[in-house]
Amino acid sequence: MNAAASFFARFACVFLSLSVVSCKDFNYTQVQAQKRELEAKMAALSAESQDLDQKLQALREKLPPSVATTQLASKQVGLLEQNLKMGEQELSKAIQSYEATNAAVKALEAELASLRARP
DSSP states (O other), X not given: OOXXXXXXXXXXXXXXXXXXXXXXXOOHHHHHHHHHHHHHHHHHHHHHHHHHHHHHXXXXXXXXXXXXXXXXXXXXXXXXXXHHHHHHHHHHHXXXXXXXXXXXXXXXHHHHHHHHHOO
């Protein structure tokens, strides 16, 4: 239900809730008081309706940027995943290189030890 329909539904409920006075009990002062009360309620409902419309408009204006922000965040997550995979590959290569270098150093140390052991 939109704000205008809600306003008129509330107005109808307020209007129907007012007691109907018979002709012999008609009191102009009472009717005027009820009229002022009804006008005050109507003004309050109108102000509430305008406030709700403004809030709804503000939410509608904020929606597209948040969707765009979500899309941008998704792209950034994808890029970060790619960077992580590349980093893992580089780390794996570095570990292999270290192990190969370590094996070569041990082989050289063994050869050096055998050369020193010769007379």
